[in-house]
Amino acid sequence: MAVVEVEQVTRVYQEKGMPPAHALRGVSLQIEQGEFMALAGPSGSGKTTLLNLIGGLDAATSGEVRVGGQALSGLSRKELADLRRDRIGFVFQSYNLVPVLTAAENAGYVLELQGVGSAERRARVKAVFDRIGLAQFLDARPLKMSGGQQQRVAVARAIVSAPAVVLADEPTANLDQATGAALMDLMRELNKERGITFIFSTHDPMVLSRADRVVRLVDGEIVTAPS
Amino acid sequence: MSGPLSLGWRNIWRNRRRTLISMSAIGVGLLLVIFYSGMVGGMIGEAKNQLDDAGMGHVEVFASGYRLRREVGRTMPDVRAQLHLPPGAQVGTRVLARGLATSARGNEPVQVFGVEWAEEAQLSAHLRKLTSGALPAAGDDRGVLIGEPLAERLALKVGSKVRLMVQRADNEMGADLFRVRGVYHSIAPAIGQRQVYVSAASARALIGIEGAAAHQVVVQLEDPAQADAVAGGLRAALGDRVEVLTWAELLPVLKRMEALTDNVVFAMAFFVYLLVGLGVLNTMLMSVLERTREFGVLMALGTRPSRIIQVVLAESFWIATLSVVLGSVLGSLLTWQFSRTGLRVNPAESLQLGGMIISTLVKTRFNPLDILEATAFVYAMALVVGLYPASRITRLQPAEALRRT
């Protein structure tokens, strides 16, 4: 079953005094449960826009996005927030973490929103940190951690609540090659172990080479049809 | 713990200096409002409770018709037996006359108060503050008490002779020689210059009235709020022979000031908080908007808009709470300190306003209710100051918030 369905989605940015920007021009896409999929394309091709629409962070101008069968159009801000909390994990390019929270608090943030008690939260975060090699960083502040470690915390936060999909917008763009590759390998392993769907955007051939499937966007349109 | 309150608490310390400045601004505003309420409250409260600086009563009874032209012939009999007063009330009877005091140096217009010494000493603060001499003894029909300014103008001191001349009830002039027994100090120069005190008996002899006749009965109450009830009771008991007036009628200025005070304090608080609030709003707005991206991340993770608002409100709540602690502690200390020592607000000892004498040594009134009110104001301000920046964030789509750096 497709965990994400994108149907004829367009997104037109209309800013005052500017010509309308057609960021997406009728994109359709199906993503199956457990896929490890990359969105590729040059800068400005619409990768971030598409990920935002899938994650309910933005509203499509036309068309429909469904996550786990749930159509996003017509949901209120609050309903979208709850949907993200329960089914979608996010990893951004940088500044993912809340600096006043410790690594463990950052990673447990979604669990707290879900109402998971603090002891269980801590236990689940610790299990993930052990798994991804962050065991000694539970109580560290993000600003004291390296970029690669911070991205791992962001990955931990995205997967600890066992979402259906993790959306990662250029997760390795601010990391050096080796660190980026290690992060990709980690996500790949978590994808295999836990069956979590990963959708990420990237320019990076190293990242693309690790994807099961690559969807290429140019000027807001898919050019390499999905298989 | 990363609930809104905890997150808000940590967020306010991200820019320690900014928080301390906001906190000081609100704290000082609160301190000002608390102290000002205490001062105005103390000033009015004192003027109302302690009419003895002016030797006035919360209720005064006059012989019917006397007040109109102050004719000494219009007297009333001794009514003291008919007065039913609440406990703690102090009563005094006065025989009044206007005339001239003459010494070797010259003469000065005066108001002669014929009093029972013990009673009058309770009613008039200045009779308890003699700079020289003593109250005349009972039965001393030649003794007179004068104020410092008059003593100076007529070159009188204890033991000096002074002639008092007044218009008698039969419209003739009456005069007699008195001896200064004491000189008093009043905080109001007008009193010290005009009012001279002799025994009631010698005043009656001077103006030629009989028995226990008098012109005025002065009643001071422990609780000025009882004035209307007491006055009503006296009117019923004494009927047409007398005219009964309350402090509100005798001192309409004081009554109006009392009504005005609450509004004045409110307006002052409003403007202080408006100014402080605008400053803090600006700071809050800056501090929230520069974290737009971070709020975008929180929204992306599934934080509901209402919770985003809670996080921002928690920040203004904590700043308000710190300010309240700071401002109310300092404000209370200051108000409490000056409620004991008093604060001289003018080089003169007193201000006279529409017959009212206000001591310029203001003893602030320490009223916990004032502090509660001022605190409520701060939290109301914090709510506004938090809601606006919060709404600027929740108005954004998460995607937009994430694009901001």
Ligand SMILES: Nc1ncnc2c1ncn2[C@@H]1O[C@H](COP(=O)(O)OP(=O)(O)OP(=O)(O)O)[C@@H](O)[C@H]1O
């Ligand atoms: N909020 C916005 N307002 C106006 N135009 C926008 C906005 N967001 C994106 N765009 C435009 O839409 C197009 C697609 O942008 P998008 O960010 O999705 O591209 P991208 O593929 O993620 O690029 P990059 O690789 O640089 O991140 C671009 O032309 C961009 O300028």
Ligand SMILES: [Mg+2]
């Ligand atoms: Mg992008």
